[in-house]
Amino acid sequence: MSGPAGASSPAGSTTRSGRAACVVFDADETLVDLRPAVTGALAAVLDEMRRWTPAAAEVSLADLEADWGAVFGALSxxxxxxxxxxxxxxxxARAGLDAHLDEFAALFFARRFALTRPFPDALPTLAALRSHHLLGFATNGNSRAERCGLAGEFEFELYAHENGLPKKPAPEFYAAVVAAAGLPAEHVVHVGDSPEHDVLAPQRAGLRAIWLNRGRLPRPPGLTPDAEVSTLAELPDVLARLETTKA
Structure with a gap:
């Protein structure tokens, strides 16, 4: 955990019944446009592999992308x-470069963070919300706010695996969110793109949840977010409606 978890509310925030006094954001694919950064970083790795050995000529970017899925299940x-x-x-290992993991990992992460940017709607939305809401940042990933164009935007930041914090959707993760906000769970709204991690699990923990559905996908069965938006720019109006109905 980092950031002033016990910081006072900004001017205009309130904790009266139903008021969404704290809005907590997921990082990747919510605030952070991660996909282009990862693709660019993998492309840099592949280029470097091909410089090291002709054996990498047969390796494709699609192979590198598939390798994430191949290992994710066992290591989720x-x-x-x-x-x-x-x-x-x-x-x-596809090109016999197994012994050079540290060098290539350093290249990947350097390019990944150099290419990482917030979505265009992220900073304007945070600015619009700040005067009436505490803002938090809570992620399973390694998109640290200060390395993704989001430095200084949040009252608190939570990162899974820091100080023993388990990853979403563990209940302990959302308990840490509530503790960092310093408010009852019903005064905290979680915003994110994952139906399980950012809607269902926060709701089970007593938070309200807004599903960010940038792709306008059909709503999965059983998913009943407190609200749904397709852009972050919709949040100020949606939050105002939530606060009115819950007041």
């Missing part, structure tokens, strides 16, 4: 950096 509870290293190890 592990830190994201560990999962990425396992995927890279599998990729390097």
């Amino acid at each position: 509870a592990a830190p994201v950096q560990e999962i990425r290293r396992a995927a890279l190890a599998r990729s390097l």
Whole structure:
């Protein structure tokens, strides 16, 4: 955990019944446009592999992307950096470069963070919400706010695997969110793109949840978010309606 978890509310925040006094955001694919950064980082790894050995000529970017999925299932509870290293190890083995994992992992993470940007709607939305809400950042991934164009935007930041914090959807993760907010769970709204991690699990923990559905996908059976948006720009109006109906 980092950030001033016990910080006072910004001017205009309130904790009266039903008021969404704290809004907590997921990182990857919610605030952070991760996919282009990962693709660019993998492309840099592949280019470097091909410089090291002709054997990498037969390796494709699609192979490197598939290696993440191949290792994720067995390691899903592990830190994201560990999962990425396992995927890279599998990729390097395709070209006999297994012994050079540390060098290629360093290249991957350097490019991944250099290319990582917030979505265009992220910073304007945070600015619009700040005067009336505490803002939090809570992620399973390694998208640290200060390395993703989001430094100084949040009252608190929570990262899975720091201080023993388990990953979403563990109940302990959302308990830590509530503790960092310093408010009752019903005054905290979780916003994110994952139906399980960002809607169902927070709701089970007593938080309200807004599903960010950028792709306008059909709602999965059994998913009943407190609200659904397709862009972060919709949040100020949606939160105002939630606060009115819950007041």
